[in-house]
Amino acid sequence: MAATPTPTPVDIFESGDAALRVVASSPDSEANWSTVHSLAEWLEAAGADGVHGSVPTYDSLLVEFDPGVTSARQVRAFVLLGLRQLDFVGAPARKPREFSVPVVYGGEYGPDLERVAEHEQLSVQEIIELHTAKSYVIRCLGAPAGSPMMDGPDFPLPVPRLKDPRLSVPAGAVAVAGRQAVIAPAVAPGGWCVIGQTPLTVLDAASEPLVPYVPGDLLRFHQIRPEEFANYAGRKLEAAR
Amino acid sequence: MTGSLIIQQPGNSVVTDLGRFRGPRFGLPVNGALDQFSARAANILTANADNAPLLEITALDFRMRATSDILIAVTGAPLTLTVGGRECPQWEPVSVRAGETVAVRRITGGLRAYLAVHGSVEAPTLLGSCAPDTVIGFGLRLSEGTELRTSQSVAPIRQPYYDLPLFRLGLTRPEFSSQAVVDVTDGPDVDEFGDTAELLFNTEYTVSARSNHIGLRLGGALPERQSTAEVLSRGVPVGAIEVPSREELLVLHRGRGVTAGYPVLAVVTSRSLDVLAQARPGHTITFRKTTVPDATAKYRAALRELENLRSTVATVFSLLGIGNQPGWSKLAPAAGT
Numbered sequence: 001m002a003a004t005p006t007p008t009p010v011d012i013f014e015s016g017d018a019a020l021r022v023v024a025s026s027p028d029s030e031a032n033w034s035t036v037h038s039l040a041e042w043l044e045a046a047g048a049d050g051v052h053g054s055v056p057t058y059d060s061l062l063v064e065f066d067p068g069v070t071s072a073r074q075v076r077a078f079v080l081l082g083l084r085q086l087d088f089v090g091a092p093a094r095k096p097r098e099f100s101v102p103v104v105y106g107g108e109y110g111p112d113l114e115r116v117a118e119h120e121q122l123s124v125q126e127i128i129e130l131h132t133a134k135s136y137v138i139r140c141l142g143a144p145a146g147s148p149m150m151d152g153p154d155f156p157l158p159v160p161r162l163k164d165p166r167l168s169v170p171a172g173a174v175a176v177a178g179r180q181a182v183i184a185p186a187v188a189p190g191g192w193c194v195i196g197q198t199p200l201t202v203l204d205a206a207s208e209p210l211v212p213y214v215p216g217d218l219l220r221f222h223q224i225r226p227e228e229f230a231n232y233a234g235r236k237l238e239a240a241r
Numbered sequence: 242m243t244g245s246l247i248i249q250q251p252g253n254s255v256v257t258d259l260g261r262f263r264g265p266r267f268g269l270p271v272n273g274a275l276d277q278f279s280a281r282a283a284n285i286l287t288a289n290a291d292n293a294p295l296l297e298i299t300a301l302d303f304r305m306r307a308t309s310d311i312l313i314a315v316t317g318a319p320l321t322l323t324v325g326g327r328e329c330p331q332w333e334p335v336s337v338r339a340g341e342t343v344a345v346r347r348i349t350g351g352l353r354a355y356l357a358v359h360g361s362v363e364a365p366t367l368l369g370s371c372a373p374d375t376v377i378g379f380g381l382r383l384s385e386g387t388e389l390r391t392s393q394s395v396a397p398i399r400q401p402y403y404d405l406p407l408f409r410l411g412l413t414r415p416e417f418s419s420q421a422v423v424d425v426t427d428g429p430d431v432d433e434f435g436d437t438a439e440l441l442f443n444t445e446y447t448v449s450a451r452s453n454h455i456g457l458r459l460g461g462a463l464p465e466r467q468s469t470a471e472v473l474s475r476g477v478p479v480g481a482i483e484v485p486s487r488e489e490l491l492v493l494h495r496g497r498g499v500t501a502g503y504p505v506l507a508v509v510t511s512r513s514l515d516v517l518a519q520a521r522p523g524h525t526i527t528f529r530k531t532t533v534p535d536a537t538a539k540y541r542a543a544l545r546e547l548e549n550l551r552s553t554v555a556t557v558f559s560l561l562g563i564g565n566q567p568g569w570s571k572l573a574p575a576a577g578t
Contacts, residue, residue: 013429016508017536019478021429052262055476055499062476067537068544143498144376146268186377205379
């Protein structure tokens with residue numbers, strides 16, 4: 001990737017005595033995303049004393065540190081140094097990997113599929129077609145447990161969250177909310193609309209890293225029949241060759 | 242010499258450490274001991290590394306038996322500690338003989354106690370930490386009959402007269418109160434709450450029973466967000482104060498999900514997170530505004546106190562011959578002499 005001709009403007013906010021929030025504030029959301037993720041990688045590689053790490057999402061980055069070793073002031077200076085460095089050399093280029101995810105849609109696997117179809121004034125089949133129509137960029141790892149947060153399918157309307165969040169959503173649940181899409185790596189409470197479930201194991205607590213994808217990787221869903229679900233039992237989500 | 246601890250009455254206890262600091266970048270909360278000062282102090286009192294695995298005992302009574310002679314320390318909320326039936330002091334090293342039962346009872350005034358063992362205990366790790374993660378189901382929760390391996394044995398040290406407490410290392414214990422004062426700094430989104438942000442400092446909040454290691458829920462007058470614009474998911478710090486519903490204030494603690502879409506009104510200081518870790522349902526909380534430099538200074542003052550304790554412990558333990566290094570008199574003679 002070429003060096004960015006115009007640096008993305010950022011704002012840095014205090015977030016308590018052990019964290020800073022860095023927000024990229026250009027009108028170009030793609031540039032903002034790229035800036036905060038490049039900065040996260042730079043901070044990780046540079047490894048300053050007392051900096052635990054950072055959590056990049058869409059336009060922002062939370063940098064966490066140990067206030068016994070360093071301070072908000074020092075970390076702010078370190079972040080600014082990283083941004084200048086990135087303006088100079090450009091964001092590191094990395095070839096995205098692709099993940100293919102089999103999904104059983106509807107029924108007990110996707111209890112909210114019909115509700116979503118009704119809200120969008122589309123048929124269930126049209127919802128499935130839109131959801132499987134394109135590859136999604138994994139924008140960031142979210143809660144719970146390294147969920148791949150993606151920009152959602154091209155539905156006509158944003159999908160409202162459930163009024164009463166479920167106390168427990170199974171691992172592998174494929175869900176949508178607002179303009180976003182996600183897979184749940186672990187059992188957790190959730191207020192997103194579950195439209196299907198993948199039989200693949202996404203989170204492997206015995207391996208490092210725990211989830212196989214990183215922000216920037218691509219993910220694509222394809223439909224399988226309920227009878228096929230068991231055939232995938234125990235298989236892990238892996239990048240396609 | 243190795244030995245083990247046999248859990249007889251687990252109550253609500255886990256093996257933990259100071260946290261999974263590499264977790265957040267992989268979407269995992271930091272977790273770890275909620276009262277970090279007490280956890281560090283317990284490890285320092287037993288001459289362990291600050292981050293060594295130790296037991297976190299929450300609210301309920303706990304009992305275990307040691308199969309070898311060990312040295313322990315119990316810190317955290319006020320409680321009754323007995324070893325082999327004898328009452329022993331908290332916040333000091335305590336010698337336990339093989340076969341004796343260690344009981345922690347009547348945790349009062351606070352919620353969490355920490356029990357460290359010299360040489361620590363063995364526990365599985367994930368990303369370099371043994372801290373339990375309830376969301377992904379990782380960690381060592383203790384149950385009746387759980388056997389924890391210990392790596393170091395310490396010959397019994399007992400005051401020969403009347404079993405008086407042996408150590409008086411003199412660490413200033415934190416205060417535990419049912420009416421806690423919690424320091425916060427302005428959150429990055431404080432402006433979104435307009436004038437209602439001031440309510441945070443003029444209200445006495447009550448800790449709800451729905452509070453846990455993920456977050457405390459507090460009842461009381463709630464600041465109100467003035468805009469309704471959608472917020473993109475962002476990383477949120479431990480200590481973030483949010484107003485997700487019209488019912489309660491949410492204060493995130495170490496088990497918090499690392500991203501959320503709610504504006505952050507204020508952030509609890511590192512030092513005051515320890516105070517919140519000890520708040521019981523029904524206790525009241527009032528918030529006090531501070532600045533990041535003042536919060537950092539207070540945090541470092543607490544670390545200095547712990548450093549002083551560490552050097553006192555090192556001196557006393559080397560005189561008593563406790564520790565990993567043999568004394569000079571036990572070293573083998575140099576070759577050729």
